[in-house]
Amino acid sequence: MRPSIFSILIMALFGNLPAPGQTIFNGFPEWISSAQGQYATGLGIADVTGDGWDDIIVANGNDILRQRVMVYYNNGDGTFPTTPSWNSGDVDYHGHLAVGDINGDNLPDAAVSIFLGPAGFTQPGGVKVYFNTGGQLESLPSYRSADSMFTFSCALGDADGDGDLDLAVAGGQPYNIGIGPYQTYGRIYYNENGALQPLPGWQSQELMGAMDVDFADMDGNGFLDVIFASHLTPNYIYLADNQGQISTSHSWNSQDADYHANSLTIAELDGNGFLDLIISDNDQLGGQGKYKAYLFGAPPAGQSAPGWFSATGGYGSAVLAEDLTLDGKPDLLTGRWWGRVELYQGAGNSFTTNPAWFSGTTSVIEAFELRDVDQDGRMVRRDTVNVAADSIQVVYLRNSGVETIHSVTLNGQPLFAGTDYCAVPGRQWLSFKSPLLSGDQLIVVYEISVDRDLAVTNWDSDIGNYLFYNQTNPPVGIAAQPTGAFGEFELFQNYPNPFNPETAISFQLSPRGQAANSLVSLKVYDVVGREVATLVAENLAAGSYTYRWVAKGLAGGVYFYRLEAGNFTQTRKMLLIR
Numbered sequence: 001m002r003p004s005i006f007s008i009l010i011m012a013l014f015g016n017l018p019a020p021g022q023t024i025f026n027g028f029p030e031w032i033s034s035a036q037g038q039y040a041t042g043l044g045i046a047d048v049t050g051d052g053w054d055d056i057i058v059a060n061g062n063d064i065l066r067q068r069v070m071v072y073y074n075n076g077d078g079t080f081p082t083t084p085s086w087n088s089g090d091v092d093y094h095g096h097l098a099v100g101d102i103n104g105d106n107l108p109d110a111a112v113s114i115f116l117g118p119a120g121f122t123q124p125g126g127v128k129v130y131f132n133t134g135g136q137l138e139s140l141p142s143y144r145s146a147d148s149m150f151t152f153s154c155a156l157g158d159a160d161g162d163g164d165l166d167l168a169v170a171g172g173q174p175y176n177i178g179i180g181p182y183q184t185y186g187r188i189y190y191n192e193n194g195a196l197q198p199l200p201g202w203q204s205q206e207l208m209g210a211m212d213v214d215f216a217d218m219d220g221n222g223f224l225d226v227i228f229a230s231h232l233t234p235n236y237i238y239l240a241d242n243q244g245q246i247s248t249s250h251s252w253n254s255q256d257a258d259y260h261a262n263s264l265t266i267a268e269l270d271g272n273g274f275l276d277l278i279i280s281d282n283d284q285l286g287g288q289g290k291y292k293a294y295l296f297g298a299p300p301a302g303q304s305a306p307g308w309f310s311a312t313g314g315y316g317s318a319v320l321a322e323d324l325t326l327d328g329k330p331d332l333l334t335g336r337w338w339g340r341v342e343l344y345q346g347a348g349n350s351f352t353t354n355p356a357w358f359s360g361t362t363s364v365i366e367a368f369e370l371r372d373v374d375q376d377g378r379m380v381r382r383d384t385v386n387v388a389a390d391s392i393q394v395v396y397l398r399n400s401g402v403e404t405i406h407s408v409t410l411n412g413q414p415l416f417a418g419t420d421y422c423a424v425p426g427r428q429w430l431s432f433k434s435p436l437l438s439g440d441q442l443i444v445v446y447e448i449s450v451d452r453d454l455a456v457t458n459w460d461s462d463i464g465n466y467l468f469y470n471q472t473n474p475p476v477g478i479a480a481q482p483t484g485a486f487g488e489f490e491l492f493q494n495y496p497n498p499f500n501p502e503t504a505i506s507f508q509l510s511p512r513g514q515a516a517n518s519l520v521s522l523k524v525y526d527v528v529g530r531e532v533a534t535l536v537a538e539n540l541a542a543g544s545y546t547y548r549w550v551a552k553g554l555a556g557g558v559y560f561y562r563l564e565a566g567n568f569t570q571t572r573k574m575l576l577i578r
Helices: none
Strands: 006-010 040-046 055-060 069-072 093-100 109-117 120-130 151-157 166-171 184-189 202-208 210-216 225-230 236-238 252-254 261-267 276-281 291-294 302-304 316-322 331-336 342-344 365-371 378-387 392-396 402-410 413-415 429-436 441-449 453-458 466-468 489-491 502-509 518-525 531-540 543-550 557-565 568-576
Touching: 040 109, 040 365, 040 453, 055 093, 093 120, 109 166, 120 151, 120 166, 166 225, 184 225, 202 225, 202 236, 225 261, 276 316, 331 365, 402 429, 402 568, 441 568, 489 557, 489 568, 502 518, 502 557, 531 543, 531 557
Parallel strands: 040 093, 093 151, 151 210, 210 261, 252 302, 261 316, 316 365
Antiparallel strands: 006 378, 040 055, 055 069, 093 109, 109 120, 109 151, 151 166, 166 184, 166 210, 184 202, 210 225, 225 236, 236 252, 261 276, 276 291, 316 331, 331 342, 365 453, 378 441, 392 429, 402 413, 402 441, 453 466, 489 502, 502 543, 518 531, 518 557, 557 568
C-alpha cells in the first residue's frame, strides 16, 4: 500500500498460492531469435501493431557495431517469428530503450539511447525516438536530442506532473577511453504538447557515470522521482517536491566501498510502504559485482549502504523485481554477461542470498522484460482509490504484473489515456494531467497477469534473444476467476484489428452479475474522448453479443470502445488504418 496519501479499496482478492517448488520457467527458452550477427542490447515489449498482442522491440549494436533497431511481431497467439518483422532504416551503437506513448496518440513509441556516435569512442552519442505511425514504427527517428552524450539507458515518466511522458537519460562512459567527458549530468527532456524538447529542461547538479535510470515515487508524495544507477560515482535519487518539481540536487546517494552499477529495478521489499532500490554491480572494471538492495523506511535522504547482497558476484547486468512465485513478496530475476538467468526468491525483508532457480543456458545477458505475451494468465482487477490529500498526480495500482488499463473514471467521469493521464506499458503507476484532490474517487479497471513470460536480450552475436514462457498453473482460487470484470461481463478485443473500415465488437453478459438485464451502453470515442458512435443503448439479457461497426468518414488512428452495464465499465482500444 502506498503510504498515507490515499486509501485503496481492492475489489478483488487473490486465491490460494502456487504450490512450493512449482516450475515458473523451464531451464531452456522456448523461443530463440535468429542471431544474424546482432549484438542485442535494448529491450521493450508493447503492442506496436495495435492488434491487441504485445510485440518485442530490440535495439542492437552495443559498443561493438552500428546496427539496427528491430521489432518481432506477435503472431496473434503468443508466438513470434525468429527473424524481425520490422527493421529501422538507420544504424547506431544502440544501448537500452524505453517504450511508451510520447505524443498522446495512444500508440507506443520507442526511445533509444545511442551509446556512441558514428566515430565510436571518440564521439558521444545521444537519444532518439521512433514514433508509431499507425501500426508500425517510423523507419527513421523523427526526434534526436540536440545535445550529445555517452548514454546507455533512458526511461519514460511524467517528470513535471502534467500527464504526459518525459524522457530521462543516463549519461556516462565507464571505460574512460577515447574522447571525454566520461561523466556527465543526468538529463530530462520535457514533453510539451506531445513533442519532446531538443535540449534537456532538467539537469542534475552532480556529474555522474550513470548506466541506468528510471522513474518511481520513492517518497510516496504523489509525484514521480528520478533514480540513477552509476559507475565510479554514487547512485543518486532526486525527489520531486509537493508541486511535482524534481530537485536538481540529489536527496539521497548510496554509500558503498566502490561503485560499479550496471542496471536498476524498483520494488517494495519490506512491507513498510516505501519503495526500495535494487542494483546490479558489474566487476568488469572493479568491485565485487554483487546484486544489492537499498532499503528505505522513510523518504530517501542522506546516504545509506545496501541492506542486502547476493552471495556471489560477477559481470552483473539485467535485474527485474516482481512477484513471480505469487506469495506476496517480490522476487528478483538477475542476469550476467556470460552467465545464467537466475531467480532470487523473496524472503524476509529482501531476497534469498543464493538463487532458487537458474536457467540451463548461458549467454551475454543484457536486458529483461516480463509480459504475458501469450495471454494465458490474465485477469481483471478493479481498484477504487479514495483520495485523502490534495494535489497528487501519481497513483500506484494495488496489483503488480499490470498488462493493460481498461478504464479510468474520476468521480464517475471517464478519463482517457494520452489526454487525461499517462502510463508506461507494464508499469504499476498512472500520472494525471490534473491534480487529484481530497475527496475524489478514482476507479481503475485493468488487467494483470499471474503468468508473465520472460524476454531476454543477449549481445553474443552467435546467440539470439530468448523467450521463456511462464509455466505457472494458477491455483484454483485464481484461475476460477473470469477475465471479465468479476463475472459481470467481458468485453473482447475487436476483430479484425487493425481494421479498415469495418470491424466487429463482441461482449458477454453473465447471468451471475448485475450487468445482465440492465441498461447496456456500447460507445466509440476518438483519442481526445469525443463520442463518434453509439452501437448499443438498451436493456440486454444475459448472453453473448456481436455488433458491427463501419468507421465511415473518420480519420485513421486510435479509437476507444467502452461498454457500460449496471455499475461496471470496461474500455478497449482499436486501430483504424486508412
